[in-house]
Amino acid sequence: MHSEPLQPETTGQATREVTWHLRLAYDGGAFHGWQIQPGQRTVQGELQDRLRRLLRAPELKITGSSRTDAGVHALDQRVSFTAATPEDLDPERLRYSLNRWLPPDVRVQDAAIAADGFNARHHNAGKAYTYCLCNGPKPHPLWARFLWALPAPIDLAAAAAAAALLEGEHDFASFGVNPKRELESTVCRLHRVEVIPCGDLVCVSVLGDRFLYRMVRGLVGYLVHVGQHRAAPADVLGVLAARQRSAAAQSAPAEGLFLARVFDHDADRLDYRPRVPPFAWGGLEP
Structure with a gap:
């Protein structure tokens, strides 16, 4: 009540x-x-x-x-x-x-x-998402529902190498969903894709001008795929070129994903550093 x-x-x-x-x-x-x-x-x-x-x-x-x-x-x-x-x-x-x-x-x-005419969806300078994984033996029970608990540790260096190749302007059709073809273009620009160790946790921070539906979860799922040595970091370039969702790995589950920041101006994006993990005390004030 x-x-x-x-x-x-x-x-x-x-x-x-x-x-x-x-x-x-x-x-x-x-x-x-x-x-x-x-x-x-x-x-x-x-x-x-x-x-x-x-x-x-x-x-x-x-x-x-x-x-x-x-x-x-x-x-x-x-x-x-x-x-x-x-x-x-x-x-x-x-x-x-x-x-x-x-x-x-x-x-x-x-x-x-x-200001008159302001629209939250269209009038911003991009967004940042943070995805949280547990790369250790078992997550803390207070935070477990905000994480993807991996079955075994992944190779963070390999995941980071693949993440670097995702930066820049690409067609991300292989990693997102475009229901009913509502978007004319599946090309997006990612300014930064980082794999950030945080104790037993790993946070993936993704900054971009725009995102396809479920795109960040698709990206994180593939980075984990690379970190499990099921693909080489450079294979991400072939997945991008395929422009088919079936070319990528399974998406990461929803519970580890946070909309971390919406940028009002380009300068805000340039100065941004993600809070990791995002659910730490005080993490609600971006």
Whole structure:
């Protein structure tokens, strides 16, 4: 049971049309992804429902910067929407009200008023994802549900060599999914792909301008494949050239993936260093 929010009294009160920009963190384990789906619990559905009631706007629609898949987590999901807003509803009060009413696995990190026309999906300078693996004998029980526990340690040098070959502009059709051919191009630019040891854990950090659906999980699955000596690092070039999902290895499971950062400006991306592991105490503030 969640406390009732501090609802604005909109009847007879002056309102103004405002475009809002929210930063969201969530544990994706109990969600069927970000995007609204009939009969399923989704992050977009939970947040949009509360905003509609809070602002008394039954037709309000929200947009996210990333359509995270079922089981994927976020530290910095961005959300935009435009709604008639009471004059006395400032960003801090909106954030406070939503956090009182949202379920425990979703938190509004920040709320701000954006420029007219701002769209969280299209108006960003790229994203960073972090994927967490356990490369040791057994993961810590408190973190196990945020990791892919590998059956045996992998060769990190081989995985890192393959990761370096993924940087730059390539056609990533072999690593992602393009349902209903909704994307005209499967070419993406990856600025950085790093394999970062962290004790018994390994974090794969991927920064790019754009990503195909399930692309990061496909990339990590192949890096593990190389680290298990089932392919040589240079074989990744042939997989890219094939442009067929069947040419790559099995995707990594969803539970180890985090949307770590959405960049507002190119300079933010250049200065970015991933927090590893992303679920460490204090890791919710990118």
